Amino acid sequence: MPKKVYAMTKKELTSRQESQSQGYFVHESAYVDRPCEIGSGTKIWHFSHIMKDAKIGENCIFGQNVSVASGVVIGNNVKVQNNVSIYTGAIIEDNVFLGPSCVLTNVINPRSQIVRHSLYEKTIFRHGTTVGANATIVCGIELGWYSFIAAGAVVTKDVQGYALMMGVPAKQVGWISRHGIPLSEPDADGIMICPESGYCYKEVEPGVVRCLDLDEEAPLPPKKAVGRVSYNDLKGK
Numbered sequence: 001m002p003k004k005v006y007a008m009t010k011k012e013l014t015s016r017q018e019s020q021s022q023g024y025f026v027h028e029s030a031y032v033d034r035p036c037e038i039g040s041g042t043k044i045w046h047f048s049h050i051m052k053d054a055k056i057g058e059n060c061i062f063g064q065n066v067s068v069a070s071g072v073v074i075g076n077n078v079k080v081q082n083n084v085s086i087y088t089g090a091i092i093e094d095n096v097f098l099g100p101s102c103v104l105t106n107v108i109n110p111r112s113q114i115v116r117h118s119l120y121e122k123t124i125f126r127h128g129t130t131v132g133a134n135a136t137i138v139c140g141i142e143l144g145w146y147s148f149i150a151a152g153a154v155v156t157k158d159v160q161g162y163a164l165m166m167g168v169p170a171k172q173v174g175w176i177s178r179h180g181i182p183l184s185e186p187d188a189d190g191i192m193i194c195p196e197s198g199y200c201y202k203e204v205e206p207g208v209v210r211c212l213d214l215d216e217e218a219p220l221p222p223k224k225a226v227g228r229v230s231y232n233d234l235k236g237k
């Protein structure tokens with residue numbers, strides 16, 4: 001019996017050639033509509049769909065069954081876990097992590113009979129934000145840099161940078177470091193130390209926490225970018 005050979009269509013061939021020449025990877029089961037921008041090193045896995053006019057940076061990962069709508073802007077090194085839909089109106093800065101099956105929204109009061117395409121709300125995910133598994137982000141808000149949304153939370157309001165948010169509706173339960181470790185109470189000088197990195201943090205004005213050792217947008221030194229101790233062993237130290 002002659003071996004069956006799958007012949008790629010011209011469109012598939014062009015898509016494949018384009019991704020290869022631009023240095024990103026698209027799994028054969030994924031769809032990428034044109035035109036759109038995808039940075040080098042980015043990987044788009046099984047059954048995902050990138051719609052036209054999406055703009056995606058370098059070294060991102062889109063897991064299985066991820067959808068990125070038209071006009072969405074995504075920075076570099078963004079990790080999107082399985083089953084996430086990123087709707088028009090989302091602006092996702094560098095180093096954001098979107099956990100599995102988390103839900104983003106873009107209309108606050110959807111009704112099937114009313115067309116609100118021109119009214120999509122903007123939702124901003126600042127540098128380094130983490131959204132936990134199955135959390136929901138109600139649209140029109142801003143999640144501050146390195147904020148951390150716990151699994152299953154429903155976020156309805158702006159979130160401060162480095163805030164750890166939990167529950168339904170989400171409330172701030174503390175501050176959390178860039179390394180994702182809750183920060184303990186400040187010392188007499190107002191300093192909170194991340195037990196993983198040793199970096200110092202301070203609430204420099206009410207509600208505004210800054211890292212005193214590294215600019216929020218500076219890359220981590222490679223040695224500080226690998227986890228070696230478990231969360232439970234570090235927490236509360």
Ligand SMILES: CC(C)(COP(=O)(O)OP(=O)(O)OC[C@H]1O[C@@H](n2cnc3c(N)ncnc32)[C@H](O)[C@@H]1OP(=O)(O)O)[C@@H](O)C(=O)NCCC(=O)NCCS
Pocket residue numbers: 099100131132133134149150151152153166167182235
């Ligand atoms: C928020 C998180 C980091 C833990 O924070 P923590 O402060 O260390 O939490 P603890 O385990 O010490 O629990 C403290 C309290 O918060 C509760 N809690 C923890 N996580 C919670 C969550 N996601 N939602 C609601 N309550 C939560 C605990 O039950 C505990 O309550 P209690 O004091 O009444 O017993 C973690 O629970 C979480 O949600 N991580 C996200 C995981 C994820 O989605 N990963 C995706 C990639 S796989």
